[in-house]
Amino acid sequence: MSLLIQTAGSLVAILALAGIAWWLKLGGAPLLDSDEAVRRAAGEVEDGFTPVATAHDSATALARDAAGRIMVIKRHGNRFAGRVLGPGSMARLATGRLEVDPGEARFGTVLLDLPDAEAWAEAINRLHLSHDA
Amino acid sequence: MPDFNPTQYAVPLFVVLVLAEMLWAKFRAPEAYEPKDTLVSLSFGLGSTIAGALLGGFALWLMFLAYDWRVFDFGAEWWTVWWAWPLCFVLDDLAYYWSHRAGHRIRWMWAAHVNHHSSQHYNLSTALRQTWTGNLTIGILFTLPVVLLGFHPVMIAICGGFNLIYQFWIHTEAIKRMPRWFEAVMNTPSHHRVHHATNPRYLDRNYAGVFIIWDRMFGTFEPEVDDEPIRYGIVKQLGSFNLLWAVFHEWIGMLSDIWRAPWKHKLSYLLREPGWSHDGSRETSDMIRARWQERVGQGDLPTSMSVADRNPIAASGEAA
Numbered sequence: 001m002s003l004l005i006q007t008a009g010s011l012v013a014i015l016a017l018a019g020i021a022w023w024l025k026l027g028g029a030p031l032l033d034s035d036e037a038v039r040r041a042a043g044e045v046e047d048g049f050t051p052v053a054t055a056h057d058s059a060t061a062l063a064r065d066a067a068g069r070i071m072v073i074k075r076h077g078n079r080f081a082g083r084v085l086g087p088g089s090m091a092r093l094a095t096g097r098l099e100v101d102p103g104e105a106r107f108g109t110v111l112l113d114l115p116d117a118e119a120w121a122e123a124i125n126r127l128h129l130s131h132d133a
Numbered sequence: 134m135p136d137f138n139p140t141q142y143a144v145p146l147f148v149v150l151v152l153a154e155m156l157w158a159k160f161r162a163p164e165a166y167e168p169k170d171t172l173v174s175l176s177f178g179l180g181s182t183i184a185g186a187l188l189g190g191f192a193l194w195l196m197f198l199a200y201d202w203r204v205f206d207f208g209a210e211w212w213t214v215w216w217a218w219p220l221c222f223v224l225d226d227l228a229y230y231w232s233h234r235a236g237h238r239i240r241w242m243w244a245a246h247v248n249h250h251s252s253q254h255y256n257l258s259t260a261l262r263q264t265w266t267g268n269l270t271i272g273i274l275f276t277l278p279v280v281l282l283g284f285h286p287v288m289i290a291i292c293g294g295f296n297l298i299y300q301f302w303i304h305t306e307a308i309k310r311m312p313r314w315f316e317a318v319m320n321t322p323s324h325h326r327v328h329h330a331t332n333p334r335y336l337d338r339n340y341a342g343v344f345i346i347w348d349r350m351f352g353t354f355e356p357e358v359d360d361e362p363i364r365y366g367i368v369k370q371l372g373s374f375n376l377l378w379a380v381f382h383e384w385i386g387m388l389s390d391i392w393r394a395p396w397k398h399k400l401s402y403l404l405r406e407p408g409w410s411h412d413g414s415r416e417t418s419d420m421i422r423a424r425w426q427e428r429v430g431q432g433d434l435p436t437s438m439s440v441a442d443r444n445p446i447a448a449s450g451e452a453a
Contacts, residue, residue: 003186006141011178017258018172020152024159025168047333047421048428077167079148079253081372083181106382107291109371 027078028058032061041073045082055120057113062100062120070124072100074110083107093117093122100124134287135212139294147301151257157307165306169374171258176376177248178261188268195273196286205283212288221284222292223344225276229296230347232275233340237418242270243407244383251379253366255329260304265380269430299343300325320345323357330363333425336418368408368421383407 021027030039038054038061049071051063059075072089073082083089088103098117100110114120158165207214236246251258254339279289303325311321320341326341338355341348348354357363358442370381390402390410399409408417 003183007179007183010144010182014172014175014179017148017151017175018168021155021166021171022168024155024163024166026155026158026163027168028164030164038323043348047425068374076370077170077253077374078164079167079366079370081253081370083369083372106375106378 022101024034029059029075029082031058032056032075032080033058037061038073041082042071044080045071045073046084049084055112055114055116060110060112062112062114066124070120070127072102072110073114074108081107085124085127087128089124089127091121092119110129134285134290137291138296139291143298143301147257147261150302153256154305154307155259162306165256166255166258167254170252170254171256173376173379174252174254174258174262177379178263178267180265180376180380181261181263184265185268188266190207191289192268192273193286196276196289199277199280200286201281203281207283207285211285217288218292221288222295224279224282225289225292226341226343226350227298227347228275228279229293229342230351231446232339233342234351234353235275236270236272236335237340238406239271239404240383240387240407240409241403242272244387245270245272247367247383247407248380250329250367251371253364253370255304255306255326255363255365257301257304257367259329260301266384296342301353304329317346318344318346318442324348324354326365327355327357329365331366331368332361332364333422334358334361335363336368336422341384366418395404 005079010091031048032041034045035051035056036055037055039051041061042049042051049063049069050065051071055062057064058114061073063073066069067087070083070085071082073080074120074126083102083104085102087101090101090103094111096113096117098112098114098121100112112120155166163403172281207217211217232242233246236242245264246438248264248266249259249262252262257404276289280286300320303320303322305322306326308322310316310323311319315321316323320339320343324341324345327335330336335355338353339345339348341352373379387402391399394402394411401409401411406417408415408420
């Protein structure tokens with residue numbers, strides 16, 4: 001019984017604290033709005049990853065390094081998370097946007113609004129082909 | 134026999150301090166908190182309490198079993214032996230150091246401990262991001278020597294509670310450095326920020342609970358460098374606020390690796406360090422650090438040459 005009361009009390013406190021964090025407008029939304037911002041985020045996702053080509057909208061980005069590896073980056077809360085894409089990754093154009101599936105269900109599909117989306121989609125799908133070859 | 138759980142009494146204090154830190158964040162560092170991340174962290178804390186109540190029985194039973202084989206006997210009224218309490222606290226903290234170190238170096242234990250590191254933030258709510266599955270590992274083995282010495286399981290549990298309470302306040306960016314003497318002996322926000330960092334230089338460092346001296350003694354101490362922004366979390370960030378995924382993702386990953394691995398490598402996926410793979414397709418923290426050292430060309434830079442130590446102003450910083 002006491003565990004039940006404790007649990008209920010804790011639940012109320014949890015929701016209250018999370019609500020206060022929201023009410024205080026803590027967090028924010030950092031932008032991937034420049035090559036430098038993408039470069040910095042890519043280095044955070046994988047230490048030493050140095051993009052030679054990048055594409056970004058404000059919340060998501062793609063980066064390719066000299067070895068031809070492609071990384072997808074998304075805003076996660078007020079931080080960034082990303083994945084270096086592998087043979088299990090796929091990309092397709094959907095309603096004018098690029099949909100990148102890194103092949104990890106829990107990471108989720110990343111939607112990007114890019115001017116050169118088609119070229120990136122081909123490059124990502126080639127990762128799959130090069131693995132099969 | 135004392136019937137006392139210090140962490141229960143500390144919960145209101147935790148709530149007040151999280152609130153105070155949120156107010157600090159509002160005016161000084163709004164990015165230090167993220168409401169969804171906070172919700173997940175606090176839910177971890179609640180789930181951990183429930184999981185402990187449901188799964189902690191076996192560990193307790195094992196401790197009482199070992200107590201029957203104790204080397205020293207503090208008598209029937211062991212709680213009245215005043216000097217046993219501080220001694221137990223120090224020895225329990227030493228046991229914590231090794232258990233925590235194993236928690237980062239043995240994937241089976243990492244599967245449970247990774248929970249605590251899964252946030253990309255470092256604030257007081259992160260401290261409450263406690264494991265749900267610690268009782269499914271071999272962590273209790275590190276405490277058994279303290280029991281076998283003669284310390285009663287209840288005394289150890291109470292000391293462990295105070296240890297946990299101490300560790301709460303060090304999960305903050307609001308305090309830069311404590312006085313030098315304090316930084317030398319005790320675990321502090323600065324030391325523990327290093328522990329939660331994914332920067333290659335900081336990986337698998339500063340395992341201390343209360344006393345940082347264990348890291349200094351056993352070669353795992355790394356000071357915080359002032360001019361390098363810290364990135365918190367895990368090497369492969371989750372990218373998801375799903376609580377259950379955060380709790381179980383490494384268990385799923387490990388069991389899946391064991392299932393798929395050739396027979397002779399199955400045990401290695403359980404007992405070797407996180408990131409190890411039989412085909413070399415992944416990186417351990419040692420490999421990441423070596424790659425970083427090669428890249429930045431300061432592989433041999435001793436810790437005494439770090440920026441914090443070369444800069445006397447930074448080193449003499451006081452609490453914020």
